[in-house]
Every structure is written in structure tokens, then in C-alpha cells.
Amino acid sequence: MSEQKLKVSIKTFGCQMNMYDSEVAGGLLSAKGFEIIPEEWERSGDGRKLLPAADVVLMNTCSVREHAEDRVYGRLGMLGKAKETNPELIVGLMGCMVEEHKEKLFRRFPQLDLMVGTRNIADLPALVEEVRRTRRQVSKIKQDGVSIEYTDQIQRQGHHHAWLPIMTGCNKVCTFCIVPITRGSEVSMPAREVYREAGRLAGEGVKWITLLGQNVNSYTGSGRDADAKQTGFPELLEMLCEIPGVERISFTTSHPHDATPELYRVIARNPKLSRRFHLPLQSGSDRMLKRMKRLHTYAEYLEKIRAMRAMIPDVSVTTDIIAGFSGETPEDHEATMRALEEIRYDGAYIYKYSVRPGTPAAKLEDDVPLETKETRNQELLQLQKKITEESNRQWLGRELEVFAEAPGAKDAAQLTGRSHQEKKVVFEGPRELLGSFVKVRVVGLAHDTLIAERL
Numbered sequence: 001m002s003e004q005k006l007k008v009s010i011k012t013f014g015c016q017m018n019m020y021d022s023e024v025a026g027g028l029l030s031a032k033g034f035e036i037i038p039e040e041w042e043r044s045g046d047g048r049k050l051l052p053a054a055d056v057v058l059m060n061t062c063s064v065r066e067h068a069e070d071r072v073y074g075r076l077g078m079l080g081k082a083k084e085t086n087p088e089l090i091v092g093l094m095g096c097m098v099e100e101h102k103e104k105l106f107r108r109f110p111q112l113d114l115m116v117g118t119r120n121i122a123d124l125p126a127l128v129e130e131v132r133r134t135r136r137q138v139s140k141i142k143q144d145g146v147s148i149e150y151t152d153q154i155q156r157q158g159h160h161h162a163w164l165p166i167m168t169g170c171n172k173v174c175t176f177c178i179v180p181i182t183r184g185s186e187v188s189m190p191a192r193e194v195y196r197e198a199g200r201l202a203g204e205g206v207k208w209i210t211l212l213g214q215n216v217n218s219y220t221g222s223g224r225d226a227d228a229k230q231t232g233f234p235e236l237l238e239m240l241c242e243i244p245g246v247e248r249i250s251f252t253t254s255h256p257h258d259a260t261p262e263l264y265r266v267i268a269r270n271p272k273l274s275r276r277f278h279l280p281l282q283s284g285s286d287r288m289l290k291r292m293k294r295l296h297t298y299a300e301y302l303e304k305i306r307a308m309r310a311m312i313p314d315v316s317v318t319t320d321i322i323a324g325f326s327g328e329t330p331e332d333h334e335a336t337m338r339a340l341e342e343i344r345y346d347g348a349y350i351y352k353y354s355v356r357p358g359t360p361a362a363k364l365e366d367d368v369p370l371e372t373k374e375t376r377n378q379e380l381l382q383l384q385k386k387i388t389e390e391s392n393r394q395w396l397g398r399e400l401e402v403f404a405e406a407p408g409a410k411d412a413a414q415l416t417g418r419s420h421q422e423k424k425v426v427f428e429g430p431r432e433l434l435g436s437f438v439k440v441r442v443v444g445l446a447h448d449t450l451i452a453e454r455l
């Protein structure tokens with residue numbers, strides 16, 4: 001490497017899988033002598049341009065919605081201007097946009113120096129060096145294999161919490177979704193490797209692990225021992241619960257098709273397993289669910305939620321909803337509103353539909369006008385906000401065990417943490433409590449945050 005450490009910033013868009021990959025990229029680059037800095041922009045000498053503080057600007061991108069891609073294009077524009085002033089600047093992309101567009105992006109954006117696929121993160125340091133040496137556009141985008149890298153060089157953001165990807169890709173065919181194109185077919189890490197990595201994390205003082213996968217509950221890895229049979233998701237969870245030091249395990253994202261009573265039973269009998277279940281519904285209308293190829297009707301989905309709630313009484317359920325999918329009528333939208341009322345989720349991520357090129361739904365007409373998508377989106381958001389606030393009232397006066405995660409954002413005497421349902425809780429307490437489980441009583445509510453006092 002060079003005399004002086006090159007500064008690298010990594011901006012992450014999209015899902016937790018990307019957050020994990022950025023932590024890996026940061027760790028591997030640091031190990032090779034680069035300095036990782038937060039993304040910062042400075043005014044140029046004449047005050048007319050914004051220039052990045054880093055020598056190498058990386059963006060870990062997301063393709064799930066058009067908006068996420070547009071933000072990256074906007075930044076590429078700014079970085080192109082910055083390069084007119086500082087031609088040495090290195091601009092690189094990681095993540096799903098690389099998988100989606102591949103080298104085509106080099107032609108469209110001459111300011112782009114490097115692209116690294118989701119299965120090639122380990123090549124990143126060498127690629128940056130190659131750009132420096134040759135000033136050519138370089139890329140590495142592997143087509144197969146697993147896009148998960150376990151490494152003790154990872155630079156984790158959390159001291160006591162860690163992401164742990166266990167599978168990637170998706171074998172479902174939801175018509176709106178680009179993930180099967182960008183992340184490919186499902187590939188699971190062998191159970192023994194997941195177990196070993198979780199044990200390593202526990203050894204570093206990690207107490208809470210979030211298992212990640214595009215379709216986490218369809219995990220099927222080869223067993224813990226070389227000759228063992230396949231390990232399914234419920235078995236993997238039970239195995240990980242045995243690891244001393246790991247006190248909480250959560251997971252995201254699940255598909256309803258693979259949400260089974262067996263899984264609920266395992267959660268119910270293991271207090272280490274998080275009491276939050278994220279189960280995307282997308283729409284409350286059977287006509288839409290069919291058009292989306294979600295593999296179930298609304299009634300079947302509702303039955304799953306009822307069984308889950310019966311078996312895990314303190315579970316908190318959250319969801320994803322798409323507003324304004326192709327062909328959505330006012331009646332379909334009303335069905336989704338009714339579903340929110342009926343299920344009374346603890347929270348929901350609600351998105352306006354955007355066409356993703358290459359997906360099956362790209363062949364359908366995107367016939368819901370943008371203003372209608374916006375109105376429906378707002379109606380759903382407002383309804384869910386009301387339900388979230390109402391359902392949080394049940395926590396008032398109750399005692400909770402909270403994992404203390406971070407100092408309070410506004411008040412230095414406060415800490416923020418997550419309850420077993422992964423609700424955000426704010427309470428007063430010293431910093432020594434960070435990384436531990438603290439008993440509190442809920443005394444108030446502020447939007448979707450619980451305000452509590454230490455017991």
C-alpha cells in the first residue's frame with residue numbers, strides 16, 4: 001500500500017443485509033491499510049462545489065424501489081462534478097444495483113471507477129488498488145455462490161448487537177420484486193458455519209444477534225456435523241439458543257409461506273428468541289395477492305397470524321405493504337385498509353409501488369396514477385400510525401426487560417434500548433448499562449417510543 005492512508009467512506013442504502021456487507025467491506029479495507037471515515041462533504045476552495053472528504057467514495061446500493069436507485073444516480077451526478085475538481089477521487093458501487101445493471105453503468109457514468117458484486121466483497125481492496133494504479137474502470141461481479149462473507153476483520157457498528165446473514169437470494173417469484181434477479185436463487189450457509197460464527201460473536205461480547213436472509217425462514221443448510229441431515233430454520237434457531245452469552249436472537253425477513261406452527265412452537269419455548277415477527281402482507285386483497293404471486297389468500301395469512309398469536313401471546317407483529325400495485329382498484333385498497341384494522345399490526349412499512357425492470361410485473365400496466373398511489377399510501381400510513389399508538393398503550397404500567405443499546409439522542413442522561421418485542425424504549429440510566437438487559441416500567445408514550453423508568 002501507499003505511504004499515506006487513503007480515506008474511504010461507505011454509504012449504505014437499503015436493507016440490513018447491506019449494512020452487514022458494508023461492515024465487512026469496512027473491515028477488509030481497514031485490514032489492508034485504508035482508513036474508514038463517515039461520509040462527509042466539504043466546500044471547494046471557491047465555495048462553489050461540494051467535495052467528499054474521502055479519497056474513495058463507495059455506495060452500497062439497493063434496487064428494491066426506484067427511489068433508492070434515483071438517490072444513487074443523484075450522488076453519482078454530484079461525484080462526477082467533484083471529480084472535475086479532484087480527478088484522483090475514486091468512486092465505487094457495491095450491492096444490488098451492481099448485480100442489476102452490471103458494467104452497463106460504466107458507459108452511463110464515466111465518473112464511476114469500480115463495481116463490486118455482492119459475492120465479491122473480499123476483492124474490494126485489490127480493486128481499489130487497481131483503479132489507483134491503472135485509472136481504468138474495473139469490476140468483479142461473480143454469478144454464483146453465496147454472497148455471505150464471515151470474517152473476524154468485520155468492523156461492526158454495534159458492540160453488543162451483530163447482524164448475521166444465514167442465507168441469501170429468493171426462490172419465490174413475487175411479481176413486483178427484483179430480489180430474485182439481483183440476489184439470485186436461495187443459498188444457505190451450512191449450519192455448522194452459522195453456529196461457529198455465532199459462537200465467535202458471543203466470544204467478542206455480542207449478546208444479541210439478528211439473523212438475516214431475503215427469505216430467512218426458508219433456510220435449509222447442511223447440518224451441524226459433516227454427516228448430519230439438512231437443518232431447517234426452526235432447528236437452526238434452537239441450535240443457536242444453546243450458545244452461552246447469546247441472550248437474544250431475532251431474524252428478518254420471513255415469507256408467510258414458510259411461517260409454520262413448528263416455527264411458532266420453537267419461538268414460544270425459547271425465551272432467547274425475539275418476540276417480534278415481521279411478516280410482509282403486501283395487500284389485503286386476494287385479487288392483488290394473486291397478481292403479486294404471494295402464494296396465499298388473505299384468509300390463509302390471517303389464520304397464520306392468529307395461530308402465531310395464540311402460541312406466542314406476547315408477540316409483536318409487523319408487516320410490509322405496497323400501495324398502488326398494478327390493477328389496484330379502490331376496493332382492493334379498501335381491503336388493505338380493512339386488513340390493517342383487523343390484524344392491528346404493531347408497525348408497518350408502507351411503500352408506493354414502483355415498477356422494477358425485468359420483474360414479471362414490469363409486463364403489467366403500471367396503471368395507478370402517482371397521485372392515487374400517494375393518497376393511498378398516506379391513508380394507510382395514517383391508519384397504521386393510529387393503530388400503532390393505540391396498541392402501544394397496552395404497555396403502559398407494565399414491566400419490561402430492555403436491551404440497552406445506545407446513549408439517548410437528545411438527553412445524555414438517557415439510554416435507548418429495545419424490548420423483547422423490539423419496541424424502542426427510552427429511560428434514564430448510566431452508560432455502564434449499555435449492552436446489558438435492564439428492568440424498567442413503562443410510564444409514558446411518545447409516538448412509537450415507550451418512555452420508561454428503571455426499576
Ligand code: SAH
Pocket residue numbers: 015064065176177178179213214215252253254280282320321322351352353354355356
Ligand atoms: N424478503 C425481502 C423483501 C424484499 S423487499 C427482504 O426483506 O429481504 C422489502 C419490501 O419492499 C417488500 O416486502 C415490499 O413490500 C417492498 N417492495 C418490493 N418490491 C417493491 C416494488 N417494486 N415497489 C414497491 N415496494 C416494493
Ligand code: F3S
Pocket residue numbers: 170171172173174177178179180214215255
Ligand atoms: Fe421478493 Fe417475494 Fe422473495 S418479496 S425477496 S420475491 S419473497
